[in-house]
Amino acid sequence: MKVTPKSVRKEILTNIRKSLLELGSSTIVELSDRLGISFPTISKCFAQMEKAGELILVGLDDSNGGRRAKRYAYNPEYMLGLAIFLERTETHYIVYNCLGDVKNTGKTDGVLVEDDLTSLTKLMEKIVDQHPTIRSIAIGVPGSVDNGKIFYIPGYEQFHNLDLKGYFEQHFSIPVVVENDMNAAVLGFHKNSGLKNNTSLVYLYSGQNGPGAGFLINGDVVRGSTFFAGEVSFVPQYNDRNFRQALENDRDSMTATFSTDAQIDAICRLIATITAIINPHTIIFCSDEIEKTTLKKISIGSSKYIPSKHLPNLTISDWKQDYLYGLQSLGITLMLMEPN
Amino acid sequence: MKVTPKSVRKEILTNIRKSLLELGSSTIVELSDRLGISFPTISKCFAQMEKAGELILVGLDDSNGGRRAKRYAYNPEYMLGLAIFLERTETHYIVYNCLGDVKNTGKTDGVLVEDDLTSLTKLMEKIVDQHPTIRSIAIGVPGSVDNGKIFYIPGYEQFHNLDLKGYFEQHFSIPVVVENDMNAAVLGFHKNSGLKNNTSLVYLYSGQNGPGAGFLINGDVVRGSTFFAGEVSFVPQYNDRNFRQALENDRDSMTATFSTDAQIDAICRLIATITAIINPHTIIFCSDEIEKTTLKKISIGSSKYIPSKHLPNLTISDWKQDYLYGLQSLGITLMLMEPN
DNA sequence: AAAACTTATTAAAGAGGTTTAATAAGTGTT
DNA sequence: AACACTTATTAAACCTCTTTAATAAGTTTT
Structure with a gap:
C-alpha cells in the first residue's frame, strides 16, 4: 500500500540481495534486466555494497564481442542469522549465513517450563556476543503466534499474550520473527521444494495433543479467525467418530506409525476432505510417523473418494529439518530487508 | 516485486482515488497524512485531476485558526464500469459508476448455449457505445477461471481454454476481468461486510451440479492446484456417504430448502470440517436455500463437533446481489488502476 | 596492425518525488 | 485597526532513479 522513495530504495536493495543469492553471481546488466531497474542504479548500489564488504568481485565474464563484464557475488558471511526453537524439554539453535550454511549449533534444556525469559535471554546474549554479525533472530514456538506475539500456547500458560518479538527486538536491536512450529515447517518445506509462490501445501503431523496440520494456501500461512485452523482432529469422519477418534480407536501401541487399515482409511478420508476444500498441490507427512508403503496405500485409498487427477502429491519429509x-x-527474509 | 518510477506513480494515483472514494471527500493535507505522501505531490495530482474533470471542488473547510482548506471530492461519473454475468438461460448486465450507483441495467438470452462469442460481443458493443466513459469490464462465468482464461466450464465445452479477458481487451481496448461466479460472490460479500482484508470467508451454495463452496482465505480467492477447490460435495461424512449423498438421500422434493434433521446434521458436519481446517470468520448461505430457523439449528448442531468459540458466524445473504x-x-478496482 | 564493430561502464541530463522556505488567507488580542 | 499567531498552498532547492550520450575495453575484419 505505502509507496515512498524510502520504501522504494529499501525494496530495490532487498531485491538485489535476493536475486544475487538466487543466481549465485551476476553482472550489473543481468540484474538490471532481471529486476527491471536501470543499470546505473544497480551500479551505484553495487559500488556501495562492495565498499561495505557485502559484495565480492569474482572475476570477469568471457567476452561476447565487447568489453568483458565484471561478475559479482554476494558475500554470504556479511550477515548471519540466529534460528532458535523451543520445545518442552530442549531448546535448539543454529547460527547460519545467507546461504543457509550452518556456522554454529547447540542445544540446552527446555526454557518453556520456566517462569520467565531469563535463561532464554542469557542463552541468546551469549550467542549474539559470539557472533556479532547476527542481523536477524527467528524463534519457533509450539503455539499460536500473531505478529510476534504468543497468542495461545497450551501447557505453558505463563507465556500467554507475551510479545516475544517486541521484547527481543527491544533487547537486542535486531529484527525478530516468531512463528508457530507447524507453520514454520510447512514454509520450510515450501521454500525447499522450489514450488511456485502461490501453491497450497498441507503438513500433517500427530503431536502429543492429537493430530494437526499446518496449511499454506496461495503461499500464505493460514491461522484462522480464532487461531484454530489446522485442528483436523475434530473433522467428523464416520457416523460416530472424528479423525482423532478414528486414529486412536485403532492405535497400535507397539509402533508410533500409522498402519492399520482403519487408520489408513481415516487418513484417506482426511485427504479427500482437504482436497475437496482447498485442493492443495502437496500433502506432507512426517518421516517418523509413516512408512513409504503406507503412503502408497493412502494414495490408492483416497481415490475412492475423489477423482485421482485432483488428488495432491503425497510426500514424506523430515519435520525437524x-x-x-x-x-x-x-x-533470511528479514535480514535481506535490512537497510544498509 | 517490481518497483519503478512508473509503477510508483501509478500506485500513487490509484491510492489517491481509492482514498477519495472511501472518505467521500478530502483536503490535500488529509490525504497526504493518510497516504504518507508529501502534500506537494498530492497537490500536483489534484490539479491534474481537477483539470481532467476527475475531481470536484466541493467547498472550503471551516477554519481552525488559519487559512481555510479546499475540500475536493471524486467525480463518480468520470468513469463507468460494465459488469456482466453469463448464466445458462440469461445474461444480465449493469452499468455503474465508481460509487456503485447503477446507471443502466438489462438482460437478454443466455449466450453460453451459443457456439461462439458473436452475440455477446454485439451486446457489449451496444452497451459500450451507449456509455463511452466505460473504463472497465467485469465478466462473471459459471466455470473455473485462471487469469481471465476460462479453464473449465462444465456444460459449455466450446468455451474451454478460451481467453475471454484477452479477447475483449483486444476488442475494446478496455481492461477486462473475468471471475468465477462463486468467487465473485464471496468477494462481493467480503467487500460489503466491511471485514478486514485478511479474513477468511466461505460461501456455500447448492448448484445444479451438486453443492459447492467459494473460499476466500486471508483475503485471497482459493482456486486449488487443479481448480477443484470448493467441491465440498465430495467430503466423506458418514461411514458410507459423502456430503452430496447425505443431502440427496434425504432430499425433500417438495421444497428447495434444506430442513430435515439428517440434512442439517450433514451441514453441521461440513461446517465443523471447514472450521477444523481453515477456521473462517464467517460462512454464508444463500437466502433462497435456507431458512433462518434452520440456521439456528445448524449453529447449535455444529457445536457438537467443535468448541463453539471457534465456530464461524453463520449468515444468510442474497447470492445474486x-x-x-x-x-x-x-x-472498480480495475478502473482505479487506470493511468490518467 | 589499423579500422569497424560490440558490449560494459561512467557521465551528464531529465523526470518525479521530498523537504524546506515563502506566501496567502484566516483568527484572536490589545 | 494593527499585530501576533495558525494553517493552506505555492515555489524553490534537493535527492534518487531513468534515459541518453560518451568513454573504455574487447573482438573481428581487412
Whole structure:
C-alpha cells in the first residue's frame, strides 16, 4: 500500500540481495534486466555494497564481442542469522549465513517450563556476543503466534499474550520473527521444494495433543479467525467418530506409525476432505510417523473418494529439518530487508 | 516485486482515488497524512485531476485558526464500469459508476448455449457505445477461471481454454476481468461486510451440479492446484456417504430448502470440517436455500463437533446481489488502476 | 596492425518525488 | 485597526532513479 522513495530504495536493495543469492553471481546488466531497474542504479548500489564488504568481485565474464563484464557475488558471511526453537524439554539453535550454511549449533534444556525469559535471554546474549554479525533472530514456538506475539500456547500458560518479538527486538536491536512450529515447517518445506509462490501445501503431523496440520494456501500461512485452523482432529469422519477418534480407536501401541487399515482409511478420508476444500498441490507427512508403503496405500485409498487427477502429491519429509529450514528462511527474509 | 518510477506513480494515483472514494471527500493535507505522501505531490495530482474533470471542488473547510482548506471530492461519473454475468438461460448486465450507483441495467438470452462469442460481443458493443466513459469490464462465468482464461466450464465445452479477458481487451481496448461466479460472490460479500482484508470467508451454495463452496482465505480467492477447490460435495461424512449423498438421500422434493434433521446434521458436519481446517470468520448461505430457523439449528448442531468459540458466524445473504457486487468491486478496482 | 564493430561502464541530463522556505488567507488580542 | 499567531498552498532547492550520450575495453575484419 505505502509507496515512498524510502520504501522504494529499501525494496530495490532487498531485491538485489535476493536475486544475487538466487543466481549465485551476476553482472550489473543481468540484474538490471532481471529486476527491471536501470543499470546505473544497480551500479551505484553495487559500488556501495562492495565498499561495505557485502559484495565480492569474482572475476570477469568471457567476452561476447565487447568489453568483458565484471561478475559479482554476494558475500554470504556479511550477515548471519540466529534460528532458535523451543520445545518442552530442549531448546535448539543454529547460527547460519545467507546461504543457509550452518556456522554454529547447540542445544540446552527446555526454557518453556520456566517462569520467565531469563535463561532464554542469557542463552541468546551469549550467542549474539559470539557472533556479532547476527542481523536477524527467528524463534519457533509450539503455539499460536500473531505478529510476534504468543497468542495461545497450551501447557505453558505463563507465556500467554507475551510479545516475544517486541521484547527481543527491544533487547537486542535486531529484527525478530516468531512463528508457530507447524507453520514454520510447512514454509520450510515450501521454500525447499522450489514450488511456485502461490501453491497450497498441507503438513500433517500427530503431536502429543492429537493430530494437526499446518496449511499454506496461495503461499500464505493460514491461522484462522480464532487461531484454530489446522485442528483436523475434530473433522467428523464416520457416523460416530472424528479423525482423532478414528486414529486412536485403532492405535497400535507397539509402533508410533500409522498402519492399520482403519487408520489408513481415516487418513484417506482426511485427504479427500482437504482436497475437496482447498485442493492443495502437496500433502506432507512426517518421516517418523509413516512408512513409504503406507503412503502408497493412502494414495490408492483416497481415490475412492475423489477423482485421482485432483488428488495432491503425497510426500514424506523430515519435520525437524523443515522446521529449522522454515525458521532460517524467515530469518533470511528479514535480514535481506535490512537497510544498509 | 517490481518497483519503478512508473509503477510508483501509478500506485500513487490509484491510492489517491481509492482514498477519495472511501472518505467521500478530502483536503490535500488529509490525504497526504493518510497516504504518507508529501502534500506537494498530492497537490500536483489534484490539479491534474481537477483539470481532467476527475475531481470536484466541493467547498472550503471551516477554519481552525488559519487559512481555510479546499475540500475536493471524486467525480463518480468520470468513469463507468460494465459488469456482466453469463448464466445458462440469461445474461444480465449493469452499468455503474465508481460509487456503485447503477446507471443502466438489462438482460437478454443466455449466450453460453451459443457456439461462439458473436452475440455477446454485439451486446457489449451496444452497451459500450451507449456509455463511452466505460473504463472497465467485469465478466462473471459459471466455470473455473485462471487469469481471465476460462479453464473449465462444465456444460459449455466450446468455451474451454478460451481467453475471454484477452479477447475483449483486444476488442475494446478496455481492461477486462473475468471471475468465477462463486468467487465473485464471496468477494462481493467480503467487500460489503466491511471485514478486514485478511479474513477468511466461505460461501456455500447448492448448484445444479451438486453443492459447492467459494473460499476466500486471508483475503485471497482459493482456486486449488487443479481448480477443484470448493467441491465440498465430495467430503466423506458418514461411514458410507459423502456430503452430496447425505443431502440427496434425504432430499425433500417438495421444497428447495434444506430442513430435515439428517440434512442439517450433514451441514453441521461440513461446517465443523471447514472450521477444523481453515477456521473462517464467517460462512454464508444463500437466502433462497435456507431458512433462518434452520440456521439456528445448524449453529447449535455444529457445536457438537467443535468448541463453539471457534465456530464461524453463520449468515444468510442474497447470492445474486453479492455476485453482482463482487463483479462491480473487481471492475472498480480495475478502473482505479487506470493511468490518467 | 589499423579500422569497424560490440558490449560494459561512467557521465551528464531529465523526470518525479521530498523537504524546506515563502506566501496567502484566516483568527484572536490589545 | 494593527499585530501576533495558525494553517493552506505555492515555489524553490534537493535527492534518487531513468534515459541518453560518451568513454573504455574487447573482438573481428581487412
